[in-house]
Amino acid sequence: MAKDLRTYLGQLTQFDANSVKLVDTEVDPRFGITAYAAALAEKGDYPALLFNKVKGAQMACISNLLTSYERVALYLGCEVQDIPRVYGEKLQQPIEPVVVDRAAATVKENVIEEADVDLSKLPIPVHNEMDGGPYLSAGVMIIRDPESGLINAGIYRHQIFNERDMGVWFLGAHHGGLIYKKYKKQGKPAPIAIALGHHPGFIMGAVSRVQGIGGEYEAAGALMGEPLELVKADTSDLLVPAHAEIILEGEILPDNDHSEGPFGEWPGHYLGGGSVPTIRIKRITYRNHAIFQDIVASGREHLVVGGVPRSGSIYHTVKKIVPGLKTVNVPFYARMNCYLSIQKEKDADVKKAAFAALNTEPENLRHIVVVDEDIDVFNGEEVAWAIGTRFDAERDLLVIPRWNGPGGLLPTNWEYNAEGKNTPRMSSAVIVDATKPAPPVIFPKRAVVPKEHVELADLASLRELSAEEKTNWQI
Ligand SMILES: Cc1cc2nc3c(=O)[nH]c(=O)nc-3n(C[C@H](O)[C@H](O)[C@H](O)COP(=O)(O)O)c2cc1C
Ligand SMILES: [Mn+2]
Structure with a gap:
């Protein structure tokens, strides 16, 4: 069985049953999802949260999945101390993806045609007090470079504008933005797909520092330890992960910019925004019992997911020097x-x-x-x-x-x-x-x-003081 979000959830619950919690009461996607994460964070607790009943939505939502290094070490199969080395080494040995038939692609189990697209039916959270609206924060956006033909992937924040339109916010020299500009220059819409919910190796492969355009699918394979299975998209020639929970297909429009933000970002402040391009969604495919994935962008999960790939690339560069x-x-x-x-x-x-x-x-x-x-x-x-x-x-x-x-x-x-x-x-x-x-x-x-004396300490023999001992010592 190919690795996906569900195989990882199985591994995680086996590793520590308390690390995945079901929220079985109805929550409002507006602050309700992040409220649980925030209430637990106040107690220093960061379980993955699976929301079963999100108001107005027809599928479950998972948030807080990758909130600790231990959960990264779990899928990499190493100790926390070794994550940067192992991560860096894996990325040096990319694994080519494979393409499977539509029939073998679980993400094609259900289809929503263009006329029926309604993003408000997805459990997309409003995260923080001043956020400009609901945000897709854990979607991996896939786009093909029109010059080289290479497929690039990355996570970019997407504010939901209406039932079929969302924004996309590209930072600095990120490839996603550079590729979009090539389509825009020709006045053409850029076909894209957004994958939601997958194995952590896929998510972190997508945000790894890969030199040059493309290479993220190969990085994902390396981190997952097996070739990533892809399938052809329905509305374009893109190849998309066959076992994502959900695939949104659409295009970035060349001349339809929209104001965006504010959005609570990883440094814990509302930052970024301005005018961004619009993505129009044209088709949605999803698995049976699909799980929508969210990352609290201003919270610990974003920092873990963004920080570990950086530790990996820094390890690699510094070690050489x-x-x-x-x-x-x-x-x-x-x-x-x-x-x-x-x-x-x-x-x-x-x-x-x-x-x-x-x-x-x-x-x-x-x-x-x-x-x-x-x-x-x-x-x-x-x-x-x-x-x-x-x-x-x-x-x-x-x-x-x-x-x-x-x-x-x-x-x-x-x-x-x-x-x-x-x-x-x-x-x-x-x-x-x-x-x-x-x-x-x-x-x-x-x-x-x-050290040898520390090891001799008989911790199992420790107990509370008895009533008699308390009396004797007048405690
Ligand atoms: C949770 C999360 C959210 C992110 N949001 C954005 C974003 O809104 N815009 C952006 O340009 N990069 C964002 N990033 C960083 C990029 O995904 C990452 O740097 C990636 O490697 C960029 O790939 P690219 O250069 O191929 O476009 C985010 C990363 C994470 C982990
Ligand atoms: Mn790239």
């Missing part, structure tokens, strides 16, 4: 930060590693912290401790003025005024060297209890 690199974390709680742990050979390793990381992800990284190999970069407290004990600002801080921007999704890349007008600006980057001096210098050793 500083072989002593141990691992990388672009943390899910602040994706503009990047923590590198290195086995330091020379003091120069720090800046070499930091600049390589900055140049791998020039758009979003602003704070590079380099630590020694004894610091767990997946533990923010350890990184803070390293900064507190091994970093001296005067000696170890390098500020790179005007590194980032102008504009984009980082709030610091804009100048604000009392009238509410924003102007794009450049913001700085910093390198924080929180490493000990390179050998042969001797630095104080870290205080630890001997």
Whole structure:
């Protein structure tokens, strides 16, 4: 059986039954879905949420699926510490997709023809208080480059405008936007398809940094560990994933721009927007008992899904320059930060590693912290401790003025005024060297209890105080 959203949900429930929760009461797609995620996040709980009864919708909705590194490590088959290395290695060995017959493609089980398209029947959430409307946040948009014929895929936010139209917001030099502009230049609509709900390897393959146009299907295959099965789209010559939950087919119109936003984005603020092209949906196909997939864009899931591919590409680049690199974390709680742990050979390793990381992800990284190999970069407290004990600002801080921007999704890349007008600006980057001096210098050793004694501690024998003991000690 080909891997898909359902095979992964099976793996996840087997791994930890509490990691998938069914919401069986009716919820309003306007704030109702994100309300559950937010209420649980307040308690530090991030289960995948499967909403069975979304008001006005005819299918289920899943949100919060990939909210932890453990869930990424689960499908990659590795430890959390090794995600960047394994991710980077897999992407070096792309797996070609295969095309299957329509009859074998589960996503063709049901069809909605053009005249019956009504996006309001899908459980599309309104996520945050000031969002401009419902947003498709986890759709993988597929488009063919008219020059090379290559198929490109990526996630782009889509605001729903009416029952058949939605927007598409392309950032910077993302291929999706570059390809759309080629069609627009010729005054032609751009055929597209949007895949919703699939295996995490497919979703993360689509947002991986693949050099040049296309290659995302091959990256998805590499991450899934098997060729991605594709099927021909019904309204164009695009090839779409055969086992997605839902495929929306349509075109980006060349001359029908529409105002978009605001939308709560991954830095946790309302950012982006303006005037965007319109996509007209012409056909919907979906599986029996389809599950619509959502990602809370301002929440942890977006940060995990966006951060892990970046850790993978940074690992790969930095390792070539500083072989002593141990691992990388672009943390899910602040994706503009990047923590590198290195086995330091020379003091120069720090800046070499930091600049390589900055140049791998020039758009979003602003704070590079380099630590020694004894610091767990997946533990923010350890990184803070390293900064507190091994970093001296005067000696170890390098500020790179005007590194980032102008504009984009980082709030610091804009100048604000009392009238509410924003102007794009450049913001700085910093390198924080929180490493000990390179050998042969001797630095104080870290205080630890001997490991063999820690292992001897009989934790199973611990119990509460008895009433008698409390009395004796007058507690
Ligand atoms: C949840 C999520 C939402 C995203 N939203 C957008 C978006 O609205 N616009 C955009 O240009 N990129 C967005 N991205 C990033 C792109 O999908 C990603 O950088 C991708 O690699 C771009 O591929 P491309 O260069 O082939 O277009 C998003 C990523 C994630 C994980
Ligand atoms: Mn691409």
